[in-house]
Amino acid sequence: MTITNKPMIIAEDICKNFVLHNQGGQKIQVFNNLNLTVNEGECVVLHGPSGAGKSTLMRALYGNYLIGSGSIKVLHGHDWVDMSRAQPQQILAVRKYTMGYVSQFLRAIPRVSALDIVAEPLITLGQDEKLARVRAGDLLARLRVPQNLWSLPPATFSGGEQQRVNIARGFAVDFPILLLDEPTASLDAQNRKTVTDMIMEATQRGAAIIGIFHDEDVRTQVGTRLYDIKTQEQAA
C-alpha cells in the first residue's frame, strides 16, 4: 500500500502553553498555530531541537495534554473526533480502537507480567485471551526479549528490554494511527532494525504514523516526510 490522500489526523492552528501556577504563574510557550495533516500510509517524522515541543505535540495528539486553542481531528471509524474537545470516554475509545502510542518509557504495572502487558490492548478489544498471549509472545520473540522473562513484571528489566516490551505492546493491535516517541532510543543495532521493519510494515498496511526518531538511519528509512516544528511556527 502506498500513501493515499486520505487524512487520518488533522491538527489545525494548535497552540500549547504551560502555566506554572506555583512558580509565580510563569508561562512557557511551547508552540503556536501548528498545522499538521497525516494521511493513511504516511510516516511523518517530527523534527526540531530538544525542547522544540515534539513530545508535547505527540501528547497533545493523544489527548494526554490539553491545548490552548485549535483542533485535533482524528478519524475514528467513520467519525471525526476532536481530541481537544472530546469527553474522556470518547478519548479512551479512540485510544482503544484507533490510536496507539509508544512512549519513551514503559510504565510498568506491579505484578503484571511482560506477556500480559503486551496482550492487554488485544484483550481490551475483546480478543480471546489465549490468542492474545500467542500474539504477544510472537512480538516479544521478534524483539528478542528472552522467553524466560515473559512471565515476569518488567520493573526489573534493563532499559532496552523495557523499551522492547513497550514497543511490542504498541504494535500488538494494528492501529490505524500510531504515535511513536523515540521507540529506538535505547536499542542495539539488531533490534533497531527489527523496529524499523515493524514501522515500515505498519505504513504498508496503511497506518498513519507520527514519530520522533533521534537516529538518522531510522529517520531516513521509515520517514516519508519530515515535519519541522520550528519552521512551521515561523511560517505561521
Added chain:
Amino acid sequence: MNLGIDTTTPPLLSVNDIGVDYGHHVGCTDVSFDLWPGEVLGIVGESGSGKTTLLNCLSAQLAPTRGTITYETRIEGARDIFTMSESERRMLMRTDWGLVRQNPRDGLRLGVSAGANIGERLMSVGARHYGDIRNEAAAWLEKVEIDVQRIDDIPSTFSGGMQQRLQIARNLVTEPRLIFMDEPTGGLDVSVQARLLDLLRGLVTRLGLSAIVVTHDLAVARLLAHRLMVMKDGKVIEQGLTDQVLDDPQHAYTQLLVSSILQP
C-alpha cells in the same frame, strides 16, 4: 481496563449539584457528574478536601443538604436514592452496590468466619442452600487469593491485606454493578498494595463494574481510574481523563499535588 464506555445509554449514577453542610462548615458543594456503566471514577484530594463526605453522600450513607443523586435501577429505571424507602435503599446496597471501607474491620463482621462473611451477603439476597453458599464463598476466597483452608477462620486472625481482600470478596459476591471504595489500599504495605491493585484492576475489567474510588494516592488513581475529580475545600477544582489531569494539570492545587509526589 475495560474501556467500552457507552455514553449513549443512560448514566448509572447521575449526581446533580449536591452539597453537604455541617452547620456553618461546608463539607462539599456544587458537585455534579454522571457515571456510566463500566466506568471507574477516581476522587483525589488531601485530607479535609471533602472527598469522604462526598463518597458517603454518593453511597447513600449521608443525606445531602442540597442536590439530587439518581441511580439507574435494574427494574424501575432512574430513581432518586434519597426519596426511596429505607428498605428499598437497603436492598440496593445489598444487591447492586458494594462498599469497600478503608478499614476492613468496619466492613467485615469480625466475630464470624471468612466463609460466613461472604455467605452472609448471599443469604441477604435470598440464597439458602448451605452447600452452594459455601462453594461460592470458597470460589471467592480463591479469586481474592486467600487460601481456601482459611474459610472457617475468623477475620481477626487475618493480616490487614487479607482482611481487605476478604472485604472485597464480601462486596463482590452478589455481583454488584457499582462499587464505592474509600482508600482501598490505605494502611497496607506497598507489596500488599500492589497485589490488591492488580486484583481490583482485574475484577473491575472482568466484571465490567463501575466504581468510585476515593484515594489520596495519585498512583492508585492512575492505575484504577478512567476519569479523575480533584477536590479542594469541598469543591471539584479540576476533572478530566486521568492521565491528562495527572500529566497536564491546569489548576494550581493539582499542579502542587502532582509535583509533591516522592519518587522512590
